[in-house]
Amino acid sequence: MATAHRKGKKNKKELLLLMLTLLMLVALVIGVIYTQSESYLANLGHQTTHKQQPKKVANNSEVPVTTEAATLSSTEEQDPAPTTDIVWEKQEKPVQLPILMYHAIHVIAPGEEGNANLIVDPTTFESHLQALQQAGYYAVSPEEAYKMLTENVVPKDKKAVWLTFDDSLWDFYDIAYPLLKKYGMKATNNVITGTVGHEANLSLDEMKEMKENGISLQGHTVTHPALGNTDPVLQNTELADSKSYLDSNLDQDTISFAYPSGSYTEETIAIAERNNFKMALTTNEGIASAADGLLSLNRVRVLPSMTAELLLQTITTP
Numbered sequence: 001m002a003t004a005h006r007k008g009k010k011n012k013k014e015l016l017l018l019m020l021t022l023l024m025l026v027a028l029v030i031g032v033i034y035t036q037s038e039s040y041l042a043n044l045g046h047q048t049t050h051k052q053q054p055k056k057v058a059n060n061s062e063v064p065v066t067t068e069a070a071t072l073s074s075t076e077e078q079d080p081a082p083t084t085d086i087v088w089e090k091q092e093k094p095v096q097l098p099i100l101m102y103h104a105i106h107v108i109a110p111g112e113e114g115n116a117n118l119i120v121d122p123t124t125f126e127s128h129l130q131a132l133q134q135a136g137y138y139a140v141s142p143e144e145a146y147k148m149l150t151e152n153v154v155p156k157d158k159k160a161v162w163l164t165f166d167d168s169l170w171d172f173y174d175i176a177y178p179l180l181k182k183y184g185m186k187a188t189n190n191v192i193t194g195t196v197g198h199e200a201n202l203s204l205d206e207m208k209e210m211k212e213n214g215i216s217l218q219g220h221t222v223t224h225p226a227l228g229n230t231d232p233v234l235q236n237t238e239l240a241d242s243k244s245y246l247d248s249n250l251d252q253d254t255i256s257f258a259y260p261s262g263s264y265t266e267e268t269i270a271i272a273e274r275n276n277f278k279m280a281l282t283t284n285e286g287i288a289s290a291a292d293g294l295l296s297l298n299r300v301r302v303l304p305s306m307t308a309e310l311l312l313q314t315i316t317t318p
């Protein structure tokens with residue numbers, strides 16, 4: 001009896017210890033989740049760049065989070081996306097939105113001279129990001145751009161810019177993306193879906209990873225034809241197939257695309273509309289505004305020779 005009693009006491013002690021240990025473990029896990037749950041996206045509005053490990057957050061109207069960390073804690077899904085930090089202010093005058101157009105970001109290699117105008121040196125690119133940050137620019141997502149242009153609002157106490165990159169090139173993941181993260185800037189890559197996974201282009205895995213960290217992947221057709229000179233049936237296929245590829249593979253509603261080589265006609269615009277695109281980007285030089293039509297928005301071409309100073313001058317609206 002005595003032994004059994006002692007043993008019972010000992011068991012109780014052990015149980016208590018076990019429960020205490022469990023409690024501490026739970027507290028530890030919660031602590032770890034809490035400190036790690038501030039993601040790159042959540043920090044965008046504060047321009048902090050200390051996060052090494054970007055993590056998934058629910059952004060805008062997108063799908064529920066599915067990462068391991070998210071399944072550990074339901075609060076993870078509630079992480080504030082930067083959009084929640086932004087207060088949108090209604091404007092009297094029509095909103096003007098500079099949409100920057102980049103292509104490749106890498107040190108030009110021998111033999112690339114023919115494409116020189118499309119290749120911006122990483123040092124120059126970083127100087128652009130730094131200047132934009134210092135000048136108080138907030139980089140918008142396609143959804144935020146759409147909101148600005150349709151509701152005539154701007155982010156309070158900030159200037160807005162939409163950073164776009166065409167052609168889903170390899171260097172966007174290797175070079176541009178780390179720099180964008182460093183400066184807390186969102187960006188959009190317009191993807192040629194027929195090239196996904198090719199050596200010189202982004203892979204689907206890279207796109208998925210970036211999508212979880214502030215990068216938006218939007219359309220740029222399947223094979224990059226000049227739509228303005230393309231049969232309407234083929235134009236429709238190019239737009240429909242590229243949209244459904246991005247929609248299904250990235251689990252999103254793709255709302256914008258860029259016209260390859262800036263080529264389009266009124267018929268192309270009608271086809272884009274039928275395919276439920278809300279915005280389309282041209283290569284027409286200028287600052288975008290709703291008055292130009294949401295399916296024919298101007299962009300600012302960023303040339304390799306463009307200094308940060310000139311870039312700021314070019315996009316400063318009166």
Ligand SMILES: [Zn+2]
Pocket residue numbers: 166167220224260261
């Ligand atoms: Zn292109």
